[in-house]
Amino acid sequence: MSVSPNADALLILLGSTASSLRRARLRAAFGGLLVAAGTCVLVARLAALAGLPPDALDAAQWLAAILIAVTAAGAFAWAGRPVPRDEAARRLDRHHALRDALSSAAAFLDRPAPEPLERLHITRAAGVAARLTVPRVAVPDRAWMMAAAVLWGALGLWHVLSSATVSPAPDLVLAQERQTRSGDATRASLPAGSGQQARADSASTEIVDSVHRPAMPGPSAPGDAPVSPRSGDAGAPNRDGGPAASSLPAAAPGADGGAPSGPSGSDAVAAREDLARALSALFDDTADRPDDTVSQNGVGLPPSKRPRRVESPRGGSEAGRTHLAVDDRPGALQGEVARIRQDGARGGSLPLPPSHGRWLPSGATPDDARRAMPAPASLGAEGGAAAPAGRESLGEEEGAFDPVDGPLPTVVAVKPTAETAPPGRPGRRGERRGDPVPTTFERAAVPLRVITAPGPPGRESARDAVRTEPALTPALREYALYVNRSQAR
């Protein structure tokens, strides 16, 4: 209908604006979809950082997928709707500050018989429309697209910055090489003929043996030799009064064909491998660290991405924190793991009180840690812990220290984050001041690298990481959880 000679100009303008609005809607829909997808990615990453359990993460991913699908469907359905003429006119009014002139004219155009003043207004609006150009009515979609660009840019930056913390899981060959190199280096660094070198030899043999040997049914496997030569000390009770710790994994393939309460053969193999890794690393103070371990512990990362700085009592003090100092002698560690497993087999509750550890106050020095360690006699008596492998060859009594080597260093056990080299500490090879230094346990067992939890720093995330890490053997997982809980007390 043409109510005035110039009304066609108004109709053409409104039609063009409607087309422009549809295109703008399409862009807005695409932008909204990008924003929805980016938000889902952001939420998923935040959920992963928060340490949600895997099933919750799966549910969140499904929810995000559904949200994106619904958003896409709704957005494109909205974009595909025809744009009413009055809506286009209102947009033009707002764009040109025409004070509802074009929208009113569009409304009057739809009337079957416009009144005289309505026709006058249509004529006026058509005259205005003839002078107008179709603007790019795209403020909303610009906002959406800008929001999407900012969101995705931030996500990309985050991804680039955080990708350095992700490294592939170690494979068996890498683990073997690392452990063998670690053992060799340790052996070379020890005094020739000392008890420590003998222990290192024994540990290295066990490591290589455990890596090359497939998991066989434990009790009948000929290679299932006891980890510790003192594993036959079945009479040494542990602190809880239970059976001797050495009767668990080591005594199983013994003369009696396996204790009824002991672990299965595969468990024994796993326990032996765990202990072998731990043993090798306990002598590994001077060993070179693999690159991937370094990256796991934050070396090479920007300072904001590095793990929280925690100093070891060995290297100095840590302000405001107290750590559990754990006797890292092989026998003690073996006894600890065995005792935990034994207690678990009896239905006992974890964690057990630390039998080989002491709390050290903040500011503790290595000497404080040494003094805080249990006496050698009590160590053997209360824990039932087997003496280190080399000690029997020296003919020492159970739990006695090597008079030549002196007390072994006391170390901080498993911690959720890597240590960092304290200021003033003599740098190790490849380390700089302030660089993260892996804990003994991280060096001890390669799979323990995953203790660098993906979530925010804290014991909960570390515990979750320990629980869910498939590379951890049950024994190491138990021990890690135990130490973690003990430190939390």
Next chain:
Amino acid sequence: MNIAALEAQVQDFHDRFHAARTALATMIVGNAAAIEGVLTCLLAGGHGLLEGVPGVGKTKLVQSVAEVLRLRFSRIQFTPDLMPGDITGTTMLREDAAGGRVARFEPGPIFAHLILADEINRATPRTQSALLEVMQEASVTVGGVTHRLDPPLCVLATQNPIELEGTYPLPEAQLDRFLFKLGMDVPGLDEMRAILDRTTSSDTVQLQEVLDRDHVLAMRTLARGVPVAPSVRDYAILVALGTQPQSGYAPERVKRFVRFGSSPRGAQAIILGAKVRALTHGRVHVAAEDVRAAALPALRHRVLLNFEGEAERIDIDALIGGVIAGVPEPSR
């Protein structure tokens, strides 16, 4: 009617309105909104209630309007002893030519074009109610006979918000019949200077007559014909409904402090005032800004606060402003 003639009418409306406003401004210093509101009431076919403290020029404004528009003017000073018959007129016995006696209606002062109801709240409700029929139907019924009043009819009432002793607040039904309630502000420093210069010297201000009755009637007809788009009409409706606490469109503040909101007359007043305003701005369609400008004077006397609102001394203008701000504009 062709488009060119309509254009001329619209332009004439615009020019005459501004001429009247300019003429009134030579007599009334300041209070431009009140001047424009009075003219809007007159051209929209409604009545106005002027409120202000004594001495701000309420009566002078109405007298000036009558003079500028060359309308038949009548002033009624409302007092407590004023009777309805004193306003509407009464039937009196008269002697005819034959010497007989006949009952004849003597029109009261209400029979005029522009009526100044001065201090309307000083009369009793019975007398105030005499204006109800006049303001709504433009007629007077006396002795069973209805007398039509000659258009244009505009009642401009004044009241003093301070002196409450011996006054009778206008009932809601009476208030609802006023199109606008306009406030007269106390003049400021510059305005006081101008007032003193004009009123204390030997020079007298001569008002210019710019309109007459026919002009006013034509302008009323034109204003009534201004079209309103449905979206703008709905915007005005939502604003009016927003003052009703029982409606779903009222904001929380209205629900808490308001006892009664605007009646449908409020929405009518908004649209009528917006139409006149659109023409005064040279437009032949009502825009949202016209609705916003007309909403406050059209609604402020139609909103009654509840006890809590009175106790909290809620400012009704601010309350209505919140309602207007809360209603989405039709262009959004």
